[in-house]
Amino acid sequence: MIERLEAFLALAKARHFGRAAEAMGVTQPTLSAAIRQLEDQLGVMLVRRGSRFQGLTPEGERVLDWARRISGDVKGMKEELRAAREGLTGVLRLAVIPTALGAVAQLTSRFSAAHPRMRFSIRSATTTQLLAAIEDHEADAGIGYLDNEPLGRVVTVPLYTERYVAVMRADAPLADRDRLRWGDLAQVELCLLTPDMQNRRIIAGHLRAAGVEVAPKVETNSTIVLISHVLATGWVTILPERGAAIFLEGQPLVARPLTAPDAAHEIGLIAPWREPHTPLLSALLAEARRFDKL
Known part of the structure; x- marks a missing residue:
């Protein structure tokens, strides 16, 4: 049954018979047969079928949760036995x-x-x-x-607790201050992480609360891209203090703590x-x- 559950998990993830079969390293007929055998074994229909995958049935959704748990338990058992023989590898x-x-x-x-x-x-x-x-x-x-x-x-x-700093070039207008209020960033052009990032949602909330329009010049999912734009343009980014530290050494950059509020997560x-x-x-x-x- 474990192999059939693994095939079912692959299909639930890929939501496509062909891609699921490819991920499993088997042919599509082999994967389809495994799913049908699992349905026969459990006595319920798990997958809505037409000319292509159309989703899981309600029973399929319930089996998916069990399949994840069973798969995790089997992996854990194998890992425990291996660790007993060899240590963690x-x-x-x-x-x-x-x-x-x-x-x-x-x-x-x-x-x-x-x-x-x-x-x-x-x-x-x-x-x-x-x-x-x-x-x-x-x-x-x-x-x-x-x-x-x-x-x-x-x-x-x-x-650890994440606190925020404004990162800018050492020659930026706000660089001569020891610390900044969130509202001070209304004076500068910002580059920030993309809205799908929780960090961006947190920062945007603090900026809006301080009356700062959140309209960054650059949005990216890469902190390296943010820092490269700060260096090239003189714009400002906002990063966690720990995350900013690795970029400061050897670069003409400064990081100024942001207060009012002194936000922490x-x-x-x-x-x-x-x-x-x-x-x-x-x-x-x-x-x-x-x-x-x-």
């Missing part, structure tokens, strides 16, 4: 919001020192993408906001809600709980 897959990418090395470097046979795959993701990747077993865990928008049923460990590890945790997740959660002591 393999790849730890993390989805990380762009503004936390600069901080993730602090966690992975300590984890690697404790478990030297582990490797890491780190991808940038919005909060929505991060949660979807965890649910679909495409990421083992994520790093993102804990306190701004609903996360659903997950396990979280706070890592919690960043943390986000992991699947599952008991017992796999050895990999247990070790990662333990390392995350030591993060603020590093």
Whole structure:
């Protein structure tokens, strides 16, 4: 049954028989047969069919939730047995919001020192993408906001508090001030992350509350693109203090804390809600709980 559930999960994700078969490395007839065998075994129709995939039935939606849990449990069992034989090995897959990418090395470097046979795959993701990747077993865990928008049923460990700075060239008109109010940014051209990013929604809220029109000259999902425009044009961007720090060394840039309000949001590890945790997740959660002591 496990192979049939995996085929069903692939179809639910791809929402297309051909793409699901390709992802599974099988032919489309083989995948279709596996889905029909699963339906026969469970005694319900899982997929609405026509000339192409038309969605899951209500029963299919319920089976999808069970399939994710069963698949996760089987993976956890295999991982636990392997860890008992060999210690932790393999790849730890993390989805990380762009503004936390600069901080993730602090966690992975300590984890690697404790478990030297582990490797890491780190991808940038919005909060929505991060949660979807965890649910679909495409990421083992994520790093993102804990306190701004609903996360659903997950396990979280706070890592640090995010505070905001205005980053600008050292010759910018506002660079001679030690700190700035959010309202001071009405005087400058801004470049910001795209609206699908939770960081942008947070920042836009503070700007609007201060009476600043949110009409950036540049929108991007890359902090490197933001900084390159600050350097090239003299515009201003807003970044978390930790995220900005890696760009300041050796560059003609300054970062000025933003006040009124002195906004702060919690960043943390986000992991699947599952008991017992796999050895990999247990070790990662333990390392995350030591993060603020590093």
